[in-house]
Amino acid sequence: MGLRETKMERTRQLLADTAFELFTANGFAATTMEQIAAAAEVGPRTLYRYYATKEALLLTFVEQRLDEALEVFRAQPEDVPVPRALHELIDYVLRTVAESGDRIIAVYELAWRTPSARAQLNDKTMRWRGELATEIARRMGGRSAELAATLASANTMTVIEVSVRTWVESGGRSNMRRITHRALELLRGSGVPVATP
Amino acid sequence: MGLRETKMERTRQLLADTAFELFTANGFAATTMEQIAAAAEVGPRTLYRYYATKEALLLTFVEQRLDEALEVFRAQPEDVPVPRALHELIDYVLRTVAESGDRIIAVYELAWRTPSARAQLNDKTMRWRGELATEIARRMGGRSAELAATLASANTMTVIEVSVRTWVESGGRSNMRRITHRALELLRGSGVPVATP
């Protein structure tokens, strides 16, 4: 990696961290892009080259964790069965979320309070779910697996979502894994009602 | 309903319709709020009182259909079992989507192409899913039902989403219900992989 790339990576990180501090201190809406740029000692125009929107600046942290989790899934050997690989994925997410602690909580709370940020978070979530679905489909093999894969990834995402949400709402004090286990049991057994004519 | 309310309702509809025509004719980004206001013969300030954001102007059509569907679910007698009520809900959505035809297709295609609109659509979808979940939980009774209800509503929404998406992508020519049936069969049987340690 050249000097150029290294510097840019550092700037990128610095911008996100600076923004995060200003957001938590003054609120998302009350913080202007100009302020963030000034605090990080770059021109506003440069800030926009790193992060296309203000929301991206807040959500990049969550996005990185999500992408890592997908990478963990992809890294599973091909002979690992899908349910096992999914478990590994969920496990990774819960672990990193717990480790990130306060920052995750702060980001989520800011995002949920801010319509535009929440919308972009949901959008990222949905896209991520789609990527996971194609990955599951590939492992399951065959065209006809696409539908099952979509449903599987939706379930997985919902399990993660509900676990993280209750955890964040408890301020990081509740046991995230208890919810996850109960949810997975419901899905494995027939505890979830399905539309029937 | 007084004259005042009637007029406002008409204006509200007129604004959405006018906006829709301009969006399809010139594209979402290329249409300004000022243009919409002018075409509908109201002041820009008034337009903003009816629709807080430009995206809302595009998505109000979808949102109305979604709200109606939720109303259909709520209208089911209390003794109707949840799976049956869910089926009624899905059925209503598929029916109205098919009836709305071109307009639904146009709205979806515009929204998917436009990051901000797609994000707000996803956000609305997620919120709607939450409302459905609390409604299901209420019918299932008991606090412990909340988790199962969340998973059930997520499944329901996914089934709807995937059906509508493939339908829209085929330009309204494919059979929406075939996908729906296959998805529900997968969910009823154990065709969907679930995370297992």
Add this chain to the structure above:
DNA sequence: CGAGAAAGTGGCAGCCACTGCCACGTGACC
């Protein structure tokens, strides 16, 4: 190693979504 190519930075002008404020006019209610 040095010159030219390639790529990142930042300032300026400008568009447009969106808001607060206030004056005006139109339906509502007694």
Add this chain to the structure above:
DNA sequence: GGTCACGTGGCAGTGGCTGCCACTTTCTCG
């Protein structure tokens, strides 16, 4: 029919975001 409430719309202003262009820094290749 008067007054009161409320919807309308104009104006000024903020701030997110972009295109353009000149400047600087890093890379690359002879």
